[in-house]
Amino acid sequence: MFFHIKELQYPARCEKPDPLLAKRVQEILAGKFGEMTVAMQYLFQGWNLRSDVDSKYKDLLLDTGTEELAHVEIVATLIARLLDNAPWKDQEIIAAQNPIVAAILGGMNPQHAIFAGLGALPTDSVGYPWNGRYVTATGNLLTDLRDNLAKESGGRTETVRVYESTIDAGVRDTLAFLIARDTMHQNQWAAAIAELEAKEGFVAPGTFPQECENREFSYKFFNLSRGEASARGRWAHGPTPDSKGVFQYIACPLPVGDRPQLPPAPPYIHDTPPHVLNNHISVPPMK
Amino acid sequence: MFFHIKELQYPARCEKPDPLLAKRVQEILAGKFGEMTVAMQYLFQGWNLRSDVDSKYKDLLLDTGTEELAHVEIVATLIARLLDNAPWKDQEIIAAQNPIVAAILGGMNPQHAIFAGLGALPTDSVGYPWNGRYVTATGNLLTDLRDNLAKESGGRTETVRVYESTIDAGVRDTLAFLIARDTMHQNQWAAAIAELEAKEGFVAPGTFPQECENREFSYKFFNLSRGEASARGRWAHGPTPDSKGVFQYIACPLPVGDRPQLPPAPPYIHDTPPHVLNNHISVPPMK
Amino acid sequence: MFFHIKELQYPARCEKPDPLLAKRVQEILAGKFGEMTVAMQYLFQGWNLRSDVDSKYKDLLLDTGTEELAHVEIVATLIARLLDNAPWKDQEIIAAQNPIVAAILGGMNPQHAIFAGLGALPTDSVGYPWNGRYVTATGNLLTDLRDNLAKESGGRTETVRVYESTIDAGVRDTLAFLIARDTMHQNQWAAAIAELEAKEGFVAPGTFPQECENREFSYKFFNLSRGEASARGRWAHGPTPDSKGVFQYIACPLPVGDRPQLPPAPPYIHDTPPHVLNNHISVPPMK
Amino acid sequence: MFFHIKELQYPARCEKPDPLLAKRVQEILAGKFGEMTVAMQYLFQGWNLRSDVDSKYKDLLLDTGTEELAHVEIVATLIARLLDNAPWKDQEIIAAQNPIVAAILGGMNPQHAIFAGLGALPTDSVGYPWNGRYVTATGNLLTDLRDNLAKESGGRTETVRVYESTIDAGVRDTLAFLIARDTMHQNQWAAAIAELEAKEGFVAPGTFPQECENREFSYKFFNLSRGEASARGRWAHGPTPDSKGVFQYIACPLPVGDRPQLPPAPPYIHDTPPHVLNNHISVPPMK
């Protein structure tokens, strides 16, 4: 159950409205790496976590997910403010008068006015709606936490790019808070990952008996192009991070399988029948 | 440019057709963590990588992406074989004769027959199409590689679950190869991540000056629920993985911002006007 | 900002696991009328609401949105419990032994096991992901509240149908709570709608001057089929709900416009050019 | 079965082409509240309506759906006209010559030229395709009609906003017709809703025995934030619109459920195993 605190976790400020910046900030709200994604991701991970008797991880996930809901609120508020009094009316007139305004009218997300009445949208910077496939919650915590670290890396990268795009001190202040929280969250997930790897091993999931995988292929790098630049990396030699093998570089990998052939489909499927594909009738010259 | 080798990288085998297993294997082909995702992800990362003069990383990415295309081919072929001679015709009759067949007819993906004529589909196990939002290619290599590690962790977790779901020795053999490659790829991305972190620092992106973020919030954990189970983790105390701070546990975090208020929209937007929201007219009793 | 209470708002119970019921319950979690939709819809409406100085409506929206987050949590937990120990392993064997289990294996959402590890998914009952286009938050409160009433009507209808589908007393108890809340929310939104209609008028938005619309067409019903059954309804005669007109039934509506013709596109667009469409060359007999 | 009348129901006019306005008008054609949505929604509702012997409602729905097809045609034609001779060729040159044209080239929907050859698209104002999830057709007519009223409220709100955005007298004339029809349709659905509520009761669906819902929670408002602004509304006291209860305001709602705990998944699922989550091994200090 949740309780709403009417104050924002951190101020959502802008010095002046800017509908184009509002459009860019939507990526931070509801893009693949946006606040809606991490809010929902951490909450679903927490709700779905099984067998956590002492609940340390569940609490970690739900506390952080709850914080991300506050970030959703901050960013949504920021977007609404960036849309204050957006130019919209009689666009032919105001565009003709001022090419900078013309560029704003051409560039702003029209749904900010038409659909949302100058409010935030649960969509990204190109208007594509947030969707549930963004959420990773696999029940395997090591997998989940690695995805969390990737999401926070992506989120911080994106927020930094939006920060660079503007000189608005208010917006930069708000984003500087979100960037700091991404710093924290990258650190926090890395710390939790280290705990789990120490307990369960490096390869996720740690519970699948390695003798069931085809170990002949577990540590080989396949060079599938001419030239061996890829051989110069740490991934091509030396012990593997899981401490169980040694990287091998296969300079000329060969296929192990045969040419695949598929039998005909039954007639009731009406695929192209074999006699059409295979008999060698003479084809009349093209018109 | 690419060249196709007609032989499969590894055999795609099944002991006998099984349309329900074919449906499950679709997740490995074209789900969020499927082979299509990693193929496209690594290729786009490689094509988009800038300033890689010595090309070691670009080669790593493109070699691996090229291998994943081979995996797409293997899994597509496996699915087609699992669909060989799928029961389909006169379903009322064959279902009435055999409840096991009835369950297959009810459970199989109908598009495997109707749309694909007993072939593989670029969709996941519930028939949702693969889409480009699955691809992470941010131009920031550390971010990208962390996402790669997460994707391989998710991919291995999923493949292991499909492996467990069947006793078909052929399918298990094929999946055991893919699982081994996921082991390799988890190791390989981790090795590359270690290289990058050593050069660029832990927090991604490593190029944003940390004094621009709001450092007051860079290492604090916010306990946003009653009870402090979350305080028992490594993320709540001690030095942070980026070696630049110390985790702090904030047991009772307070909002820093105010209650957000938004000014009225201009009349041409036709949001609810202020006088409707705020005047206290007496409302007639409900009918 | 939000605070998480670790206890559920209402117990999420089931008497015994049932993966097929879990699949159906997903519609209530993350379908178009599901708890995720109303949670996000009410929160976005509240965050976007402008000029609400006395904040009665904003508080209404955010309080209710916050409650819906609790419902998301309840339903997610219920789904996880319905998935406890779902049959999955060695499906050929267990299916062959028991046709009822075969039907479960055929019918369950495979992503519940493969992707979510027996957890809830942010998707509906056919596995389609929740998406942001479900959210209505237009800035026009009367419009928004009518959509809220529709969503709660849809939500209650769906929950009732899932309730009827099971005899599990635990699930029915949980759903009976959600159905009661849908009763409340239908009542609550209707009460708020009545307030707004009293202040702003029936037609939304109430701020567009009606003389700007083409009033000749504001109260006419067009009978666009043979037979006049549609004339027997209240919508075909008598005063209109907005108290500004009288319904008129047009038995034989005629077009007012002309046949539309479009000029050719410029050559650089490479549409079919006029001479191809319009010259009457003789076409050779088909082969 | 349908018959096409070659004349438009109402003229689709514009004084001069304007690709940016064409982009905005797409929302009215194929956005969530656009003409395609209501056309398909009313038709599916009509086709799916069961047990309507006297067919008054079915006729209402199909007559109105058929009219909406005419609106789709009008708006599609309007968009094509707004795209007449759109600037497109040699964009570097024409943009450099005129910043207003540069803004048009930057702002127009590129698919209008590349994909549609200066024709209308079945997408909204940000190019997102219309999709079937927009359609509400539940078989419960009260639910459906409430959604219809909401859709017409949203549609009129959006059309009004596009109307305000332009001074083109032709476009305004066409939109003034559509706005008037939205006025009619809001009235018409409200009239039909009143009929149904009189017969079936206020709460949808009216056929679920209220003793099966948890009536303890049917009329309570939960104040889930500090402060009681939400108590000042009609929804917090007095008789409820369904005439069966009295609103109660719960200032401090408490959870009724317990902390949810989930048992471990079976080993074949490869979730994180209990011993990893729960044993308290000492974790080595981070590097």
Add this chain to the structure above:
Amino acid sequence: MFFHIKELQYPARCEKPDPLLAKRVQEILAGKFGEMTVAMQYLFQGWNLRSDVDSKYKDLLLDTGTEELAHVEIVATLIARLLDNAPWKDQEIIAAQNPIVAAILGGMNPQHAIFAGLGALPTDSVGYPWNGRYVTATGNLLTDLRDNLAKESGGRTETVRVYESTIDAGVRDTLAFLIARDTMHQNQWAAAIAELEAKEGFVAPGTFPQECENREFSYKFFNLSRGEASARGRWAHGPTPDSKGVFQYIACPLPVGDRPQLPPAPPYIHDTPPHVLNNHISVPPMK
């Protein structure tokens, strides 16, 4: 403008309800090749067709699109009838009593009951919503008609497969009508294509001056795999269908381009900086 005829163009019959067949028939209603697609595709093509003074093609397109609306109605009605009295209530009980019913309950589309109340849905056979990207209407009529021919080929293939899947004589009768119409429409589009090719030439669009394309590559087949099976087809030798060239088979195609290298991004983008990618620092051994 449209007029609705209350009678169906052709009877929509089934001998007995069958929810699994209803699910399969959804592909014909609203899959990529379904009736909704061709209805919307032909209508948009007709509405968007420019410069058709004598209106023969526009009429062709709109007449056929109007017919397809009738097919949408037929198939929607058929689905509703296949859902008559679908088993749904107390599923645990009825499933336990009868494994065939268990298979139906497991296999039916749950949204048919939960969302649509036993009505048709604008979704395909796996519940994925119809969307506007299915529609091809490019303004280039030759391109459009070729897509029409492909859509009718796909539609007939799919309808035939559903036909084969059932013994229900009513359903077969309805589908036999639709299959016949697909036969007509394949013929009709081919006839129109022949007219256009005779006027505009084979290659679409016919208006792009061929000297602007790189004619060195206009008629070469690239053999991009070992072995030359592809050389045995008509596409590898002889005159080309456009009568302007001769097919050439390139057994060993070579790249014409260089290895692509991209310059570094500006610092404000925060891609991985060059020094991280290129300097050869020694990396510490992995833990």
Add this chain to the structure above:
Amino acid sequence: MFFHIKELQYPARCEKPDPLLAKRVQEILAGKFGEMTVAMQYLFQGWNLRSDVDSKYKDLLLDTGTEELAHVEIVATLIARLLDNAPWKDQEIIAAQNPIVAAILGGMNPQHAIFAGLGALPTDSVGYPWNGRYVTATGNLLTDLRDNLAKESGGRTETVRVYESTIDAGVRDTLAFLIARDTMHQNQWAAAIAELEAKEGFVAPGTFPQECENREFSYKFFNLSRGEASARGRWAHGPTPDSKGVFQYIACPLPVGDRPQLPPAPPYIHDTPPHVLNNHISVPPMK
């Protein structure tokens, strides 16, 4: 299995960066008719092709699909180059200084910077992600090849339009190569179609016994509008392309079916019950 050649099949050049052109070129990369579509379409068709013993068609499909992967690489590289040093930083300042730059900032795809760090995206020109529903691979080769011809016609039409939009000689050179390949591929698929039609007959699929379709309707054109312009085409008279019939023009088509009526749903579905729809209670006047 695939092998990557590090050189591009053809140079990907631009004379100078242009983020707006980069946005347009995305349609060619990952729109419905883009290189990703044809790459995946031909590969899936090849992998799924059954019973092709002599493998001529499978080789044709896989060779061409492999070439299209090279095109994906070319176009992705071209986009990255068009994004070199895109203006992004401190947008308020640079926009205020130069309205042309303002138009670029307003018009560019913000995800090119925020998400992709100046790299290509697997999305179309409006940012909508590529998805698997674009792929046609039906197992019926004649159907597939017709779709291939349509896709290449659409692809060439789109590429030509982008070509016309720019004067950049480098981009035009790259596109002139792709346009030439579309010329080849249109020819090649047409040649293969001619082979198949000669073997299997014109109507796809050729294996469904025509006596099973309702032949009364196989060659009739239905004129569903007033006026008979559509009668003037080749599709309205003369022998049909399949050589089995004669086109008939039905000037006044009549419905063959009845008015559809559906029985009530069972009570557990909670559709509107019959007594609500049909009894004629007097409705109180509207308030």
